[in-house]
Amino acid sequence: MRKVLQWEFDFCALSLPRGHGFGEQTPVAAWACDDARGFGIVTQGVADGRLGIMVMRRRLDSVWTVTGRTSGFPSIEAAFEALEPHLKEGQPPEPLPPGAVFRAPLFDFAGREPSDVFRVLAGVTHRPAAWALNQLYLAMPKPDRNWVSDCLTTNFHTRLWEAQLVASFRETRLARRAAVPVTGFSDREQFGRRGLGRGGHGKPASAV
Incomplete structure (x- = not known):
């Protein structure tokens, strides 16, 4: 310990x-x-x-x-x-x-070609930032099935914004209700x- x-x-x-x-x-x-x-x-x-x-x-x-x-x-x-x-x-x-969907690894490219910005993030020089983004991704209540594949592409900035939004809600005591994967948020303090x-x-x- x-x-x-x-x-x-x-x-x-x-x-x-x-x-x-x-x-x-x-x-x-x-x-x-x-x-x-x-x-x-x-x-x-x-x-x-x-x-x-x-x-x-x-x-x-x-x-x-x-x-x-x-x-x-x-x-x-x-x-x-x-x-x-x-x-x-x-x-x-x-x-x-029961019923939970296995969370796909963020840095498993699975034969996909990552965007230039994600390739930089996955490099040695950006390991702390990569670790932080992965923790935010794992903290999301129910990301949609395309979250990882989108993050690897030119939609990276959109997905990064979603991760930052979840972090902001959680830091300021807001809970996101996510019965189903959605891009909008329903919150309560x-x-x-x-x-x-x-x-x-x-x-x-x-x-x-």
């Missing part, structure tokens, strides 16, 4: 239905698997101070899915211990839920984003 930096937490949290809107459960600590397949968040109730955990794991198609939530821990150390079994390296990815709280996001001293 390793501690999660704020910027990484912000990206992972975009995959939650309410994004950065944790409501009355403030995130105060976060850890991840060394193999990047698991992510754990410790939350604290604003009203009662009770600690809880949320576990997220990668599916077979790399999309994050919430696999567990528990509350009632007396300390950060106890919450950390509860997270450990879920964040061990080498555990298999989660299966897709959720509770405010609080970010990692005063408990920090490093490993507890007693757990070092």
Whole structure:
């Protein structure tokens, strides 16, 4: 397990239905698997101070899915211990839920010729930007089947705009309802984003 930096937490949290809107459960600590397949968040109730955990794991198609939530821990150390079994390296990815469509890999060209701009993005010099776009793509609730193929072509800028729009909604506590793939958005405001709280996001001293 390793501690999660704020910027990484912000990206992972975009995959939650309410994004950065944790409501009355403030995130105060976060850890991840060394193999990047698991992510754990410790939350604290604003009203009662009770600690809880949320576990997220990668599916077979790399999309994050919430696999567990528990509350009632007396300390950060106890919450950390509860997270450990879920964040061990080498555990298999989660299966897709019934009815879910396998998310096509963004950088698998599958014999297609990418546009010049996407070829630059896929190069060594732009790896951080490529990683960020892939995380936004994986955070989208239900991208249409042509999303990847469009992104590889001259429609790249349109798809990039969609990814940025989803990120903006999730960062500002808006949830997109996506019963079916659509290009428009129906939103409702959720509770405010609080970010990692005063408990920090490093490993507890007693757990070092």
